[in-house]
Amino acid sequence: MNAEYHFSNLVDVLSYRAQNQFDQTAYTFLKSGETEAEKFTYGELHLRSQAIAASLQSLNTAGERALLLYQPGLDFIAAFFGCLYAGVIAVPAYPPRQNQNLSRLQAIAQDAQPKVILTSTSLLDKLQNSSKQESLEISGLHWLATDTLSNDLAQAWQPQETYSDTLAFLQYTSGSTGNPKGVMVSHGNLLHNSVTIHKLFGHTPNSRGMIWLPPYHDMGLIGGILQPLYGGVPVVLMASVDFLQKPIRWLQAISRYKATTSGGPNFAYDLCVRKVTPEQLENLDLSSWEVAFTGAEPVRAETLEEFAATFALCGFRKEAFYPCYGMAETTLIISGGEKTALPVIYNIDGVALEQNRIVKAKKSGTDTRTIVGCGQVPPDYQTIIVNPESLTICTPEQVGEIWVASPSVARGYWNQTEETQKAFSAYLADSHQGPFLRTGDLGFLQNGELFITGRIKDVIIIRGQNHYPQDIELTVEKSHPALRIGCGAAFAVDFKGSERLVIVQEVERSYLRKLNVQEVVGSIRQAVVAQHGLEIFATVLVKTGSIPKTSSGKIRRQACRSAFLSGSLDVVEDWSENPQNKAKFIHLQSEVDSVLKQLTTTKQL
Known part of the structure; x- marks a missing residue:
């Protein structure tokens, strides 16, 4: 067949x-x-x-x-x-x-x-x-x-x-x-x-x-x-x-069964780079691996480079990497690249990105964001980039919400008519073209390649500029060896009428007993100021394995935010610029969130 x-x-x-x-x-x-x-x-x-x-x-x-x-x-x-x-x-x-x-x-x-x-x-x-x-x-x-x-x-x-x-x-x-x-x-x-x-x-x-x-x-x-x-x-x-x-089990199975297709989120490749020993490399044969798909969370160019370099001696080819994009609402896949082509990587101006503009950077620097393309959109899919407020199509140089029309788009949400209408029946405001699925993801299309920049609900807006949480999280996890890679959340809270940045980050188990909190928090604050120009309102260091994640390994930032406000995080230590203000804020915010939840529940009933 x-x-x-x-x-x-x-x-x-x-x-x-x-x-x-x-x-x-x-x-x-x-x-x-x-x-x-x-x-x-x-x-x-x-x-x-x-x-x-x-x-x-x-x-x-x-x-x-x-x-x-x-x-x-x-x-x-x-x-x-x-x-x-x-x-x-x-x-x-x-x-x-x-x-x-x-x-x-x-x-x-x-x-x-x-x-x-x-x-x-x-x-x-x-x-x-x-x-x-x-x-x-x-x-x-x-x-x-x-x-x-x-x-x-x-x-x-x-x-x-x-x-x-x-x-x-x-x-x-x-x-x-x-x-x-x-x-x-x-x-x-x-x-x-x-x-x-x-x-x-x-x-x-x-x-x-x-x-x-x-x-x-x-x-x-x-x-x-x-x-x-x-x-x-x-x-x-x-x-x-x-x-x-034991991440080596994945690679050993590929080697043993001569698998041609396998993959996972970005963190899986990163985990292999960090955990597989030189001795284990000697017995691996990854030459059969043709499609190393990666999706479900931001694909990082650095991870691809490190994995390809680490496992080249085992026969792994960088061309096997297959960044792709999809979601449950479209059954699974939305876009994917050429099987034998190298991943498409763009360096874009970070300051422009904060203003929803795409400007290619001539060279890498502190204000440069490296972003990996998630492939081409299949011919029988219609994917457009739309301004989520005006509901009009963006230019190729603008970031907008990704809208999709395809036979793969599911029939809606079970028993949720209002949510289904909102997500699955979107029409352009000027041409009335539709219906489209609103993915809730931000991105842009250039030369047919789809790039994902983040989730609308997760974008942090401070002083009128957009900051993508995954960029801040990457900065945080690199700031000190005590911090677990891929296990941090950045989000915003409203304090005295302005959005303030909060960091929740897991600590490596081996550092829990000897943790120098002032040193770690100082490193985080210094790195975030240097890379993003942002002051941190609160930093919460939590126990290993305690940060909320989805079944595919995505950080549940909104769940982290709720746990921060309710005081239910598994805290090792926390820091804030003004502890008294923070305590007062959390108390008031929790009351507000409780009232809003009650109103929402009443509306649904």
């Missing part, structure tokens, strides 16, 4: 694979990121999916939602396809860790209103007990452990009428700027995005995948599980925690 083959739904895709490649291995899962623990051929997955679907059909669940709670492994994949085979809308979610607050899970369940919860035998009792102890509504739902179901049930499966516009699953957004919302993704959305990725990545029957990204997130699910199925590309999977504990 090639990328031009037309299907109307994902059930047809898996059925096709099972019919034509029954015994070919589709998925391999590595226990502890190293040992083969499970495998699915296309035929086995087809039968498992039918058996699970038959069980769901016996519960009269067609058109209902099923909450999927699984530990890393292949049971999740079978359950996901079991839902599709049964005409049930899948709702993937992170299974809560031990002693973890279940508030996010409860919020998703309240929004999605599932009729059944699918899980594994090993999790069933724990989850049921936890939900009862916390008096969660999900405790009263029907629970089904799918790993003990017999494949004999497949004989009872009844095929469903499934069309291109049939809803396949709800992808709950990562919540980097607010509460998670359920993006309604149809079979047509998934197939169009799969065709797009297949073409952009240049996948062939000889391609091989290696994925550690969580399957509960769009990049891990659509890029790591559904795309390989669509292209008939075998993929090796491992748990994200196993990669995070």
Whole structure:
């Protein structure tokens, strides 16, 4: 099957694979990121999916939602396809860790209103007990452990009428700027995005995948599980925690299985540079790696350079880097580059950028911002850059909001008509052209290349100038070795009628006991003044691993801001230019935020 083959739904895709490649291995899962623990051929997955679907059909669940709670492994994949085979809308979610607050899970369940919860035998009792102890509504739902179901049930499966516009699953957004919302993704959305990725990545029957990204997130699910199925590309999977504990496991798996496609956010490449030892390099062969995709957070040119230099001796080629851009609201991918081309890197004037202007810098300097392009927009996508206030198209020299129209754009947010209208039905003010999806991301287009500069909600505006938090965060983490890379948040708070800068930054575990707070804070303040001309209102140093992040590794800046205001950060030490003013401000701001939240809740009711 090639990328031009037309299907109307994902059930047809898996059925096709099972019919034509029954015994070919589709998925391999590595226990502890190293040992083969499970495998699915296309035929086995087809039968498992039918058996699970038959069980769901016996519960009269067609058109209902099923909450999927699984530990890393292949049971999740079978359950996901079991839902599709049964005409049930899948709702993937992170299974809560031990002693973890279940508030996010409860919020998703309240929004999605599932009729059944699918899980594994090993999790069933724990989850049921936890939900009862916390008096969660999900405790009263029907629970089904799918790993003990017999494949004999497949004989009872009844095929469903499934069309291109049939809803396949709800992808709950990562919540980097607010509460998670359920993006309604149809079979047509998934197939169009799969065709797009297949073409952009240049996948062939000889391609091989290696994925550690969580399957509960769009990049891990659509890029790591559904795309390989669509292209008939075998993929090796491992748990994200196993990669995070020992990054070398990712590279060893690529080397061992001769993977051609693999990737992750910027922090993953940076982690490998910092954690992989010279001795470990000697046994790696990365020459098979053709597409090293990177997305989900700002792609840093410095990281690309360091990774390419570090692993060149292992056969890694810089041309393999594949910066790309996407989001849950567009199913996954929006833009990507040429498979064999080097990443496009621009040096732009930082002062001009603060005024939403793009001016190429002749040479690098303190006022220069280096930005990596996220590739070209596919021909059947329409992507425009729009002034978010006037709703008119920007010139190529202006930064604006990225708007997208494409068959990959999802159907909206589940049960949120007002939010759907606001985000998915945007029209230009002058030409009334539309509808477009408003991504909420800022960027610009030059020579067909799409560049991302930040999120609208995260931009810090001080004295009328725009400051991008990721630039400030990079400055902060480089200012002192005690600070964890990729684990800081910069945001603004209003104090006496003006916006003031706050820094929340994790400390490396090895520095916690011997931390010289004055030295660290002094280094941060000095670096931020020198690089950005900004005074810091407050700096909060927090414990290792405590800063709020999304499932794809993005910093949840708005969650950090809320935690700062409520005093709920896991603080090691904090500093402010005027402690009394800060304490008074936090008290007043918390009261204001509480009132606003009550008003918002009342409005929604």
